[in-house]
Every structure is written in C-alpha cells, then in structure tokens.
Amino acid sequence: MERYFWHMSPRQADGMACVVCGADFLTGKITSVSVGRSPADESQVYACKDPCAAVIAREAERMAREMRAAAGIDAVDVAEVADGEDAVFSVDGHFGSLLRDLRSLAGAEALLATTDDVPTVRFLLGLTARHAEAAMIRARLVLARTRED
Ligand SMILES: [Zn+2]
Structure with a gap:
C-alpha cells in the first residue's frame, strides 16, 4: 500500500x-x-x-468517491480505463471516451492546483496517468481511423 x-x-x-x-x-x-x-x-x-x-478502507473509498464526483468521472469510466482499451470500437465511441478523458484531466488539474495533501495528490496523479494514457491511445485511434488515404 x-x-x-x-x-x-x-x-x-x-x-x-x-x-x-x-x-x-x-x-x-x-x-x-x-x-x-x-x-x-x-x-x-x-x-x-x-x-x-476497515475504517481506513472506508475512508479511502469515501475519498475516491469524492474525487470521482469532483472530477466528473463515473465508476464505469474508471473501470473501463483500468481494464485497458478495446471496449469501444467505433470512431464515435472512441471520440466520446476521449472527450471524457480530457474532462477528467481538466478536473484533476483543478484539484491538483488546490491540494497539498500528499495521499490526495498521489491519488490524483494516478488518475492523471491513467486518463492521459487512455487519451493518448484514443486520440491515436481516432487519428488512424480518420486518416485520408
Ligand atoms: Zn487499531
């Protein structure tokens, strides 16, 4: 841990x-x-x-819920990112997911700018890393599929 x-x-x-x-x-x-x-x-x-x-676990779950709410991420979106890509194959699907990742990154930026609590900062950085990676992959997928040959 x-x-x-x-x-x-x-x-x-x-x-x-x-x-x-x-x-x-x-x-x-x-x-x-x-x-x-x-x-x-x-x-x-x-x-x-x-x-x-169990007290610590409940506290961590509450913190995670508050962070997801503040960053506008629902649990399904986080699970999807955590499981890797390939959940959505259509260009529209990837594009919609890309926009959600970008919104999450903006939310994380706003929270990082106002937080100096180390566990919270570390949580937000983990969130940032996952969504930044997902956004990179989705942006490349959309770019690849919309390339004009
Ligand atoms: Zn004890």
Missing part, C-alpha cells in the same frame, strides 16, 4: 502500534495488516485487521 500516514507516534512509525487506535502489537494479541508507509523513511505501517483496517 502506498498511502502515507502522518502525525504518528514513534511506535506507530516503527510498525509496532496501530496507526488508527494506537494499540501495541507487541503486547496485545492483535492481527495487524499493512496499510501504508511512514513518510519519514518509507517503512511499512500497520493497523488492527479488525476494525481499524
């Missing part, structure tokens, strides 16, 4: 305590899962498998 956690105690940053509730993994019989990294040294940090990891 590449998410960073901030404002941790030394034991949390060393991976010996839960980053959510602070429970000590060495003294308690707690199952822990890796949930991200310490920004200081990139080492892995952990949370209680139950319930703290």
Whole structure:
C-alpha cells in the first residue's frame, strides 16, 4: 500500500502500534495488516485487521468517491480505463471516451492546483496517468481511423 500516514507516534512509525487506535502489537494479541508507509523513511505501517483496517478502507473509498464526483468521472469510466482499451470500437465511441478523458484531466488539474495533501495528490496523479494514457491511445485511434488515404 502506498498511502502515507502522518502525525504518528514513534511506535506507530516503527510498525509496532496501530496507526488508527494506537494499540501495541507487541503486547496485545492483535492481527495487524499493512496499510501504508511512514513518510519519514518509507517503512511499512500497520493497523488492527479488525476494525481499524476497515475504517481506513472506508475512508479511502469515501475519498475516491469524492474525487470521482469532483472530477466528473463515473465508476464505469474508471473501470473501463483500468481494464485497458478495446471496449469501444467505433470512431464515435472512441471520440466520446476521449472527450471524457480530457474532462477528467481538466478536473484533476483543478484539484491538483488546490491540494497539498500528499495521499490526495498521489491519488490524483494516478488518475492523471491513467486518463492521459487512455487519451493518448484514443486520440491515436481516432487519428488512424480518420486518416485520408
Ligand atoms: Zn487499531
């Protein structure tokens, strides 16, 4: 997991305590899962498998929903991009998808300009990379199919 956690105690940053509730993994019989990294040294940090990891997952899902809403991307569009191309074969289909990718990039640009939270910036950069790549592929497809021989 590449998410960073901030404002941790030394034991949390060393991976010996839960980053959510602070429970000590060495003294308690707690199952822990890796949930991200310490920004200081990139080492892995952990949370209680139950319930703290679920709290982090819900938080991440809420953040992702807010980002998609703000960027005007619906979940289907993200899934389609993530699965690669070839979902749409007609020129109109690719052109419509290209316009959506460009809108998403404009949305990401607007959010990046106003955000300095590292996890959010990293999420937006991932979004930017996927949509920029998809836009490049779709633009080339449309160019190839509209070439005048
Ligand atoms: Zn915990």
